Amino acid sequence: MPPSASSSVQQARRVLADRLAEIRRDAGLSGRDLAAATGWYASKVSRIEHARTAPSADDIRAWCSACSADDQAPALVASLRAVEGMFVEWRRMERAGLRHAQVAVRPLFERTTRFRAYSSWFIPGLIQGRTYTEAVLRAVQRRRVEVDDVAAAVDARMERQQLLHQPGKTWAFLLEESVLRSGIGGAEVMVGQLGHLITVSALPSVSVGVIPAGPDRTRMPVEGFWVFDSAQVNVELVSGYLTITQPPEVAQYVEAYAELARHAVYGTEARALIVKAIDAVR
Secondary structure (H helix, E strand, O other), rough: OOOHHHHHHHHHHHHHHHHHHHHHOOOOOHHHHHHHOOOOOHHHHHHEEEEEEOOOOHHHHHHEEEEHHHHHHHHHHHHHHHHHHEEEEHHHHOOOOOHHHHHHHHHHHHHEEEEEEEEOOOOOOOOOHHHHHHHHHHHHHHHOOOOHHHHHHHHHHHHHHHHHHEEEEEEEEEEEHHHHHHHOOHHOOOOOHHHHHHHHHOOOOOOEEEOOOOOOOOOOOOOOOEEEEOOOEEEEOOOOOEOOOHHHHHHHHHHHHHHHHOOEEEEHHHHHHHHHHHHHHH
């Protein structure tokens, strides 16, 4: 199973803490020696090395200076920034408005050649119809965004969907069957979205798999995640947005996707489930 958001961030903090401890040991300093050299309490050194307290950029610079390893400080500060940026609260991301959040991620999609998405909550943005997108983003705006730029955000998401037609790219989507019956936006919006899903699934670069509901499966639903090539994973959580780039963790999500994909149906069978959902929603 892929790691949770908290475990992913904690693992990254652990790697940074281990590197700082290694620098101290290479300098021949004890924890108390380092504390004396920096003017800290020894307990602070211990908390940082055990990843219980995250160091600041100034802490890292002071640590490296005390260990005569100033040349290593820039890379370690960059690692700290990466850890800090792994998990971003939705409110912080969307403070500038929903359009900004849509535009900001477009370069990532543009440079991706193989995209894989799994969703247990809603239809992913790249295969959403306009009215469904408007319903989703309007709900988000009402709940946590002061700026009302939903119309512009919808346009930005629709523009990004042009990437589905670019040659040399593949786009694979896995949906839990329950997503087809979520009722987002009401019956009319949902029926339109499901019809759009049938249409977009016929594109040569697009694959849509539906995981049928039922007890006969070994992999339970997990949080939604997107895999960009095999270089980055984005995970959408209730509280925020997690970015994963460490190869071992990315590999776990790739493996999870492959396992979930084995439970899915495609083509005619997938369309039959979508049509069944349309009949149920009407």
